[in-house]
Amino acid sequence: MTSSQGKTLIKGARLLGGEAADLLLVDGVIAEVGSLSVAGATEVDADGLVALPGLVDLHTHLRQPGREDAETVLTGSRAAAVGGYTAVLAMANTNPVTDTAEAAERVFDLGRAAGIVDVQPVGAVTKGLQGEELAELGLMARSRANVRVFSDDGKCVHDARVMRRALEYVKAFGGVVSQHAQDPSLAGPTACCHEGELSGQLGLPGWPGIAEEVIVARDVMLARHTGSRVHIAHVSTAGSVEVVRWAKSQAKKDGRWDVTCEVTPHHLLLTTDLLTGYDPTYKVNPPLRPAEDVEALRAALADGTIDAVATDHAPHARHDKEHAFVDAAFGMLGLETALSVVSTVMVEGGLLDWAGVARVMSTNPARIAGLSQEGQYSHGNALIVGAPANLTLVDPSASVTVDRDASVSLSRNNPWHGRSLTGAVHATFLRGTATCLGQKIVEGSS
Numbered sequence: 209m210t211s212s213q214g215k216t217l218i219k220g221a222r223l224l225g226g227e228a229a230d231l232l233l234v235d236g237v238i239a240e241v242g243s244l245s246v247a248g249a250t251e252v253d254a255d256g257l258v259a260l261p262g263l264v265d266l267h268t269h270l271r272q273p274g275r276e277d278a279e280t281v282l283t284g285s286r287a288a289a290v291g292g293y294t295a296v297l298a299m300a301n302t303n304p305v306t307d308t309a310e311a312a313e314r315v316f317d318l319g320r321a322a323g324i325v326d327v328q329p330v331g332a333v334t335k336g337l338q339g340e341e342l343a344e345l346g347l348m349a350r351s352r353a354n355v356r357v358f359s360d361d362g363k364c365v366h367d368a369r370v371m372r373r374a375l376e377y378v379k380a381f382g383g384v385v386s387q388h389a390q391d392p393s394l395a396g397p398t399a400c401c402h403e404g405e406l407s408g409q410l411g412l413p414g415w416p417g418i419a420e421e422v423i424v425a426r427d428v429m430l431a432r433h434t435g436s437r438v439h440i441a442h443v444s445t446a447g448s449v450e451v452v453r454w455a456k457s458q459a460k461k462d463g464r465w466d467v468t469c470e471v472t473p474h475h476l477l478l479t480t481d482l483l484t485g486y487d488p489t490y491k492v493n494p495p496l497r498p499a500e501d502v503e504a505l506r507a508a509l510a511d512g513t514i515d516a517v518a519t520d521h522a523p524h525a526r527h528d529k530e531h532a533f534v535d536a537a538f539g540m541l542g543l544e545t546a547l548s549v550v551s552t553v554m555v556e557g558g559l560l561d562w563a564g565v566a567r568v569m570s571t572n573p574a575r576i577a578g579l580s581q582e583g584q585y586s587h588g589n590a591l592i593v594g595a596p597a598n599l600t601l602v603d604p605s606a607s608v609t610v611d612r613d614a615s616v617s618l619s620r621n622n623p624w625h626g627r628s629l630t631g632a633v634h635a636t637f638l639r640g641t642a643t644c645l646g647q648k649i650v651e652g653s654s
């Protein structure tokens with residue numbers, strides 16, 4: 209383990225892609241920033257590397273408890289560290305569902321025991337994700353796990369009355385409801401790809417963008433009505449972005465509502481025409497969309513309409529994924545490749561600078577998840593003296609060809625396999641301790 213008690217000196221990193229400086233990490237915090245030479249410190253050569261605050265993923269499926277053959281809190285934490293993350297929000301659609309304080313504390317404790325990233329459990333909105341009765345929202349919030357984000361992800365909270373009650377409830381403790389926006393009456397139970405010309409040609413039951421958009425529209429109005437916080441998970445259409453852009457412009461006027469949203473790396477780059485080969489690796493919910501939607505998502509991430517990039521890392525065992533397209537499980541891996549995809553699409557594409565990447569992959573997600581003010585467990589901080597030493601070193605010019613078999617995840621449903629991307633995570637530090645160094649997980653950090 210790299211000097212958890214000792215000192216680490218990061219030499220010559222470009223802070224948020226700007227000026228180069230040395231960073232001294234001592235006892236879990238950034239102790240000094242400047243031109244430094246420190247006797248007895250472990251030195252990390254960061255010449256040419258960009259330093260970002262540790263990445264925060266608002267949307268990770270860790271599969272424990274229940275599907276430890278696909279991922280565990282430990283293996284998912286390793287994948288997160290390799291991907292530059294220092295905190296992840298673990299979705300509630302496990303078995304059993306994270307719908308009680310005890311269940312949330314179990315996930316929280318597994319995360320602390322792994323000790324590689326801060327694992328923050330997401331609480332279910334409704335018992336068993338059934339969409340009917342509210343789960344123990346208050347008890348989860350007051351538990352040791354300090355749950356602030358609630359989601360039935362995998363399922364939409366489709367009953368407007370239930371959504372309204374949930375928003376009213378979480379408002380009391382500054383919680384947020386993260387909505388998987390998909391109206392079940394517009395997206396039938398067999399839908400498995402974007403509804404359009406191609407779904408007709410392929411003979412696959414499609415689900416239309418409007419199934420997402422009507423829920424986004426309803427929920428931003430519920431956010432206004434309740435004065436509570438709605439976060440839209442994995443927005444995938446130009447129409448959703450339009451609704452959020454409108455809601456944010458209105459919210460600026462009266463300050464009464466708070467709407468945020470996230471986009472996944474795959475919806476920023478992959479399009480629905482990948483489905484022509486019926487490869488279930490590309491089967492995901494919400495589905496890959498046409499290029500016009502992808503363009504709108506990129507523009508919205510650049511202009512701040514979309515607040516965050518979140519992976520929706522969704523590991524699946526081979527026997528659940530390797531089926532005929534209609535029968536395969538929904539979801540794809542994302543933690544290890546997210547930064548490289550964002551670097552390729554947004555930075556190389558001239559749409560965001562590195563300060564912008566820090567905003568959408570660390571600062572904004574930390575704020576949305578309520579992790580900005582948690583003392584030594586705080587994330588998304590500026591790289592300044594006294595801040596917790598959660599940081600990521602990125603090599604902006606590294607050229608990587610993704611190899612799914614090099615993954616530390618237990619699953620192999622990797623849609624990026626064989627693709628070349630520009631920009632890669634070099635190292636990750638959690639409270640001053642390297643969890644990933646030279647693109648490798650640090651042995652013993654678990």
Ligand SMILES: NC(=O)N[C@@H](CC(=O)O)C(=O)O
Nearest residue numbers: 269361362492493522538539
């Ligand atoms: N994204 C997916 O396609 N699948 C997710 C569920 C979800 O995020 O809706 C999963 O849990 O596998």
Ligand SMILES: [Zn+2]
Nearest residue numbers: 361362388493
């Ligand atoms: Zn979802």
Ligand SMILES: [Zn+2]
Nearest residue numbers: 299361362520
């Ligand atoms: Zn998800």
